[in-house]
Amino acid sequence: MWKYDPVLFSRLLTELTLTFHIIYATIGVGVPLMIAIAQWVGIRKNDEHYILLARRWTRGFVITVAVGVVTGTAIGLQLSLLWPNFMQLAGQAISLPLFMETFAFFFEAIFLGIYLYTWDRFENQKKHLLLLIPVAIGSSASAMFITMVNAFMNTPQGFELKDGVITNIEPLVAMFNPAMPTKVAHVLTTAYMTSAFVLASIAAWHLMRGNRHVYHKKALHLTMKTAFIFSLASALVGDLSGKFLAEYQPEKLAAAEWHFETSTHAPLVLFGTLDENNNVKNAIEIPYALSILAHNHPGAEVKGLNEFPEDEIPPLYIHYLFDVMVTIGILLTMVSAVYWLGKQRKWKFIMNKWFLALLVTTGPLAMLAIEAGWYFTEVGRQPWILRGYMKTAEAATSSGHVDTMLVAFSILYLILGIASVTVLINMFRKNPVEKELAERSREREVVSQ
Amino acid sequence: MTLEIIGISVLWLFLFGYVIVASIDFGAGFFSAYSDIAKKKHILHKIIQRYLSPVWEVTNVFLVFFFVGIVGFFPKTAYYYGTILLVPASIAILLLAIRGSYYAFNTYGGTERKWYLFAYGLTGLFIPASLSIVLTISEGGFIEKQGETLTLLYKTLFVSPLTWSVVLLSITSVLYISATFLTYYANEAGDMQARELLRKYALSWSGPTILSALLIIYQLRHHNPEHYSNMLNVAWMFAISFLFFVLTVYLLWKKRYFGWAFVSLVMQYAFAFYAYGISHYPYLLYPYLTIYDGFTNKTMAIALVIAFIAGFLLLIPSLYLLLKLFLFNKKYVKGQL
Numbered sequence: 157m158w159k160y161d162p163v164l165f166s167r168l169l170t171e172l173t174l175t176f177h178i179i180y181a182t183i184g185v186g187v188p189l190m191i192a193i194a195q196w197v198g199i200r201k202n203d204e205h206y207i208l209l210a211r212r213w214t215r216g217f218v219i220t221v222a223v224g225v226v227t228g229t230a231i232g233l234q235l236s237l238l239w240p241n242f243m244q245l246a247g248q249a250i251s252l253p254l255f256m257e258t259f260a261f262f263f264e265a266i267f268l269g270i271y272l273y274t275w276d277r278f279e280n281q282k283k284h285l286l287l288l289i290p291v292a293i294g295s296s297a298s299a300m301f302i303t304m305v306n307a308f309m310n311t312p313q314g315f316e317l318k319d320g321v322i323t324n325i326e327p328l329v330a331m332f333n334p335a336m337p338t339k340v341a342h343v344l345t346t347a348y349m350t351s352a353f354v355l356a357s358i359a360a361w362h363l364m365r366g367n368r369h370v371y372h373k374k375a376l377h378l379t380m381k382t383a384f385i386f387s388l389a390s391a392l393v394g395d396l397s398g399k400f401l402a403e404y405q406p407e408k409l410a411a412a413e414w415h416f417e418t419s420t421h422a423p424l425v426l427f428g429t430l431d432e433n434n435n436v437k438n439a440i441e442i443p444y445a446l447s448i449l450a451h452n453h454p455g456a457e458v459k460g461l462n463e464f465p466e467d468e469i470p471p472l473y474i475h476y477l478f479d480v481m482v483t484i485g486i487l488l489t490m491v492s493a494v495y496w497l498g499k500q501r502k503w504k505f506i507m508n509k510w511f512l513a514l515l516v517t518t519g520p521l522a523m524l525a526i527e528a529g530w531y532f533t534e535v536g537r538q539p540w541i542l543r544g545y546m547k548t549a550e551a552a553t554s555s556g557h558v559d560t561m562l563v564a565f566s567i568l569y570l571i572l573g574i575a576s577v578t579v580l581i582n583m584f585r586k587n588p589v590e591k592e593l594a595e596r597s598r599e600r601e602v603v604s605q
Numbered sequence: 606m607t608l609e610i611i612g613i614s615v616l617w618l619f620l621f622g623y624v625i626v627a628s629i630d631f632g633a634g635f636f637s638a639y640s641d642i643a644k645k646k647h648i649l650h651k652i653i654q655r656y657l658s659p660v661w662e663v664t665n666v667f668l669v670f671f672f673v674g675i676v677g678f679f680p681k682t683a684y685y686y687g688t689i690l691l692v693p694a695s696i697a698i699l700l701l702a703i704r705g706s707y708y709a710f711n712t713y714g715g716t717e718r719k720w721y722l723f724a725y726g727l728t729g730l731f732i733p734a735s736l737s738i739v740l741t742i743s744e745g746g747f748i749e750k751q752g753e754t755l756t757l758l759y760k761t762l763f764v765s766p767l768t769w770s771v772v773l774l775s776i777t778s779v780l781y782i783s784a785t786f787l788t789y790y791a792n793e794a795g796d797m798q799a800r801e802l803l804r805k806y807a808l809s810w811s812g813p814t815i816l817s818a819l820l821i822i823y824q825l826r827h828h829n830p831e832h833y834s835n836m837l838n839v840a841w842m843f844a845i846s847f848l849f850f851v852l853t854v855y856l857l858w859k860k861r862y863f864g865w866a867f868v869s870l871v872m873q874y875a876f877a878f879y880a881y882g883i884s885h886y887p888y889l890l891y892p893y894l895t896i897y898d899g900f901t902n903k904t905m906a907i908a909l910v911i912a913f914i915a916g917f918l919l920l921i922p923s924l925y926l927l928l929k930l931f932l933f934n935k936k937y938v939k940g941q942l
């Protein structure tokens with residue numbers, strides 16, 4: 157029989173909001189940096205194309221920011237609405253970064269408003285570019301503070317809990333918990349990487365469709381180069397994250413790798429299936445790779461799931477989420493490396509239709525990896541909401557209307573998703589690059605006469 | 606001054622900031638939509654757009670700041686208000702989401718559609734109405750507590766005259782605050798036609814705000830006698846508030862010093878808002894939660910206050926820059942930039 161369960165619906169609604177919000181949040185963190193790079197290159201090379209690139213990206217960015225802001229407000233409130241018991245407890249130890257996040261966001265919002273409306277106010281373009289720096293800092297700082305809270309949920313510290321009463325609080329110790337460095341670095345590098353790939357997809361799309369305007373070529377080159385650099389950075393941080401997990405959250409790594417028995421020389425298991433006795437079938441095994449990922453040594457011992465109580469083991473399907481994230485990450489690094497090499501060596505095929513088609517997929521794939529990564533880390537923390545202290549089931553609201561809210565928010569996100577994409581497509585279709593370039597050069601002639 | 610008082614005063618200040626800037630925003634949206642229907646769009650549209658465009662995102666942050674701050678300083682509010690507000694707060698989020706994103710789609714996406722504008726205008730009235738319900742709930746009498754379970758009594762809330770008086774005050778205030786500010790703004794822009802229209806709106810909404818405020822005070826006397834008698838203790842603050850109200854209306858009437866008229870309006874609301882807040886003390890939620898038993902630990906409170914001061918030092922110059930470039934920039938206001 158079907159029974160209403162507020163915990164289940166609270167989880168579903170939080171998942172839904174975060175799944176939707178993370179798309180816009182990732183763009184919100186990464187794209188300001190891309191705009192800044194384009195504008196900077198444009199000023200330095202005195203190249204109108206890059207300036208236009210920055211301008212057009214900004215216009216699109218505002219649309220995504222709007223959706224990011226409103227869904228961010230939603231998740232901010234939903235934390236208290238859906239997880240009141242968690243916020244009541246954790247709020248005492250970790251509200252500092254949450255509070256600081258609003259300041260960072262405030263800072264970003266103010267300067268974004270200024271930046272948007274002052275394109276033509278300054279004689280010196282560099283001054284205008286300066287206004288973007290607080291936007292980029294603000295959005296990245298927001299991401300950092302929020303990720304600190306998430307890191308705290310994984311490795312809580314900086315307090316003592318006795319009979320439900322929380323004492324000896326050290327806010328800074330809570331903020332700078334063991335999960336924080338790798339998590340913050342991973343979130344930031346992958347956000348920059350994903351945004352670069354998303355913008356590269358757009359340029360590749362135009363080139364693939366036969367528009368060989370040099371504007372798109374410059375756009376593709378700039379974005380792919382940036383994407384390659386941040387892919388490498390993400391891979392490096394990803395490796396460090398593996399070592400962090402082995403040390404502080406071994407059950408998450410073991411579940412992700414279907415590593416049941418503690419052993420040395422552990423192989424990395426990719427994909428595959430499990431039979432009823434938890435034997436791994438049909439998987440690709442890379443010998444010693446798990447030991448290397450966990451401890452940088454092929455003979456290192458990696459803790460297996462057998463060492464944990466059964467009711468504290470995360471669901472085993474996170475293995476696939478982990479694999480999707482890692483596979484896409486490696487794939488994208490390779491694709492961008494090939495592009496970069498091809499550009500250096502003047503290989504012709506990088507402007508071939510099929511290769512461009514491959515490049516078009518990079519943006520969506522990167523976003524898919526972001527989603528898989530977040531699902532992996534969140535589901536991988538289960539059954540805990542605050543690891544070792546509070547289980548997810550104890551944290552949820554007791555309200556009787558979460559299911560209705562789930563339906564309402566599903567409709568909202570559906571509408572916002574469709575509307576934001578439609579608006580973006582219409583906006584750029586109505587005003588193609590060629591048209592805008594022609595208009596701008598006409599304007600300049602008028603000014604110089 | 607105790608840390609509890611510092612905490613709640615800071616939060617109350619930001620909530621007040623939100624009430625003022627959001628009212629301008631909400632009312633502007635309504636007037637914008639109304640002027641379209643009443644075929645007066647050509648008069649108002651431009652002036653409203655010029656004001657709203659660079660600041661809309663900032664408005665929202667005041668609200669976020671308030672609810673993140675209150676959970677930070679008073680974590681128990683997450684438990685009490687979080688549990689009971691699921692439905693009303695979710696409705697407010699839905700409306701805010703529709704409003705915020707459609708504003709951006711419309712303004713930056715260039716897809717101007719009638720129903721966007723219409724939805725935009727209506728949400729401007731529904732959002733303050735749905736948010737103001739929180740204040741009504743805080744007066745007590747709308748929550749049932751059985752053991753550890755809290756339930757919001759929707760029916761009692763829905764049929765209570767207090768609820769509707771608060772809703773009425775929130776809507777009339779939005780229109781009054783917004784119209785007064787936009788009158789000043791139109792005057793700065795030198796747009797006399799818009800100024801006169803907005804001045805007329807401001808004057809016609811001034812009376813209803815005072816009437817609905819009186820209505821609330823009258824109903825509180827029966828609904829929450831304790832709060833009512835505390836209000837009498839700060840009656841002088843309400844009196845000052847009323848004097849500012851008279852001053853604003855006088856200046857608007859005489860078409861003089863529109864900037865000062867708006868300042869006086871802010872003072873009117875500040876006095877009333879703080880008088881209400883002070884008389885609500887020490888309760889965050891009658892009769893379950895006071896600022897003392899809901900307070901976070903001392904270490905966190907000090908950390909939050911330090912973060913607040915540091916953040917404030919960062920924000921003040923930034924906000925000043927924003928205002929200087931847009932609000933107080935004659936050329937921008939007049940549409941020459």
